[in-house]
Amino acid sequence: MAPHHPEDVRVKAARTPRRAVAAADRTRQPTEVRRRLIVEAAVPLIAERGYASVGVRDVAAAAGVSVGTVTYHFGSVQEILSEAMVLHIERYYAALSEAAEHATSAAEALRLLIDALFTEDTDRHWRMWFDYWSAGDQETDLAFARGQAERYEAWHGQIRALVERGVADGDFVCEDPDGFTVRFAALADGLALQRLRQAPPLSTEDARLHLNRLVAAELGAGR
Template identity: 55%
Template structure:
């Protein structure tokens, strides 16, 4: 029985042979596809390892592209993470804002809001955001992130103003109430992620309900 001819690939290497396509024969993906692959790859890496432990090579490997492709499209890990966080913010807040403003009453919108900012799915968002911020707090705020947070704050203010105008709430200063609410959300989210002391999702929601009850003159929920 004769073996494979010299230089022929051994059995089981077909997959490797297919991957080793000559550069001039490779199918080049559109720029936006490659950028999206890179941005999608960085999120689970940061959540698992932390932003400070993720490098360009890690991102390239996870995205299935070369290091050169990553550096061609982005100036470094910080730029990739900043853009990925902007996308995450939009995906997190935009649907929630639409749901709460579509509720028949502003009071129902508040319930949707409270349940939306703390749920089984939101820890991922908070971990990504805080890790991005903590990785280099000296950086100037990203304009895209800043704009998206302003839009979110506007949606919360719109909900509160709607309830006030319809007589559901009493609120002397919608802007101030909105600022305090968002600050409380951020603080509770950080405490939940740190776990010192532990804070459950329902406990975080209860803090928000108590705040809004007092701030908006609502009837306390039955114990």
């Protein structure tokens, strides 16, 4: 049947190209690219609102896609948020590792690491880190647990490698690198939590001071 009004033709003709363009866009954007865009959009949401306060609609709006697109690529909002946390953490510690690698000595590298752990800008990182930590207690997905364990092991490995490098170069004296690593990481986490809660108040300078004192006491650095 012919359309009753000329504008009906214009409307139908206009819709066809839009569908064709959308299909072409989907062809040019493989699954990995779309997943990455969605995950990238989730990172600042977690930083601003917290892991538990971000929903699939929030992520879709931030990524500029439909809710259906998000649910097509991810099985749950937890999957999105988990990948977003991993992306942020890997970027953060990759930057720390790069700085340490360019240091002239293990002692300097450890000082740079401590300086980078506590700045005004790292409060955001620590909020995300503790959100990720807490999520591990509630998550039943084995892949999530494995990923979280890998993040912890990578962090401990970075600290231990610096200690072993310092011992080999004669900068440090340490008979138990593993034990020092545990204490250093635990103190850093505790100071970060106190820094965020401010109960009692803790400045970034004092947080660094406590870690440097541990290094001096256990490794002989700075003596």
